[in-house]
Amino acid sequence: IYARVGDALLARSSPDPLYARWISMYGGEEFQTTVHDVLALTDRVGAELSEAETARVREHFVTTSRYEWMFWDAGYRRESWPI
Structure with missing residues (x-):
């Protein structure tokens, strides 16, 4: 959820530095990659x-x-x- 929200908000960002930092973290490539990897692991383990x-x-x-x-x-x- 946070990855999708961050990704959607990334295009708009925020003038408030605190919100902008949150958005850039959750919408950033590193977080998106981590979420993708965790979901893949969850699917793999869940299948067993x-x-x-x-x-x-x-x-x-x-x-x-x-x-x-x-x-x-x-x-x-x-x-x-x-x-």
Whole structure:
């Protein structure tokens, strides 16, 4: 997700140096290559998993996806935390 977002934002960049740095990192060639390599490794390893292992991996993926969504949703709603 970050690679695709970074790639899409790279064309527009940002006048704010902090955002521009984030965009250039996630949209940059090094990050894109790393993501490609990790996805290829995931596909290769995933093809060798048993049904039980695949179910466990899927469960972890769904859980981490929920956390990621909650993180972005909290920012969108400008949620504050007491800590």
